[in-house]
Amino acid sequence: MLKRFRSILPIVAILAVVAMPTQAQAVPPWAPAATAAIHPGVMTFTAGAQCTSNFVFYNGSNDVFIGQAAHCAGTGGATETDGCDAGSLPLGTPVEVDGASQPGTLVYSSWLTMQANGETDANTCQYNDFALVRLAAGDYNKVNPSIPAWGGPVSVGATTALGDQVYSYGNSSLRLGLSQLSPKTGYSLGAAAGGWTHDVYTVTPGIPGDSGSAFLSSTGAALGTLSTVAILPFPASNGVGDLGRELSYMLSHGGPSVQLALGTEPFVGGLGGLLP
Helix, strand or coil: CEEECCCCCCCCCCCCCCCCCCCCCCCCCCCCCCCCCECCCCEEEECCEEEECCCEEECCCCCEEEEECHHHHECCCCCCCCCCCCCECCCCCEEEECCCCCCEEEEEEHHHHHHHCCCCCHHHHHHCCCEEEECCHHHHHHECCCCCCCCCCCCECCCCCCCCEEEEECCCHHHCCCHHHCEEEEEEEEEEHHHCEEEEEEECCCCCCCCCCEEECCCCCEEEEEEEEECCCCCCEEEEEEHHHHHHHHHHCCCCCCEECCCCCCCCCCCHHHCC
């Protein structure tokens, strides 16, 4: 059984790509990682629902985007996990982003896209859980794409096998600002549902407020985004949506033509991100 991390409480919160456009796009001038106000792991707020952002993206028009889970804009309950049936706020919905001077705009939702296209594949409906928020132009100079503590991502697209190490950065308000608990590492149980999801165990597990956060593979590649908590068959494991499949779906169904922004900081695996 799967359950989304979703809440509309003010301090609790919600849960939470990788084909590339055919033509390379100019990389924006990123803010220094040490001082950037906007980066993977900052919180987003959509109509009161709180999420953790995942990766940064950009396009040839010099627009900058940050990712969150599609269900962050969901209008149903935590057990509403089928994106082909679930209710969602519309594109154009304002999204508050921590560190930004003004709200961003919801410009893509896998849930809305699947519904508009009449998607029927069960695995796609269940696990394609990705959205893009376009930041306000005045905030572009505040952005750095590096994952806090771990660095990277170093490339787009990854998969996992049983036992592969994974890395993430959660930012739940339930940790009461204890940033030392935000970097997380753990192991994958392998890909499932035709490659659409990866079940993972991390220390500590993803909790409400970590939802949507980025996951990196053992080599620092962008693996996916935290989407669900599993009750069965692997209690307390988390489901990580496969970023490559989610991006491929977006690009092949009329979504924004974006590229994943690679980190300006080198990837540090092992226990490196857990050390002071």
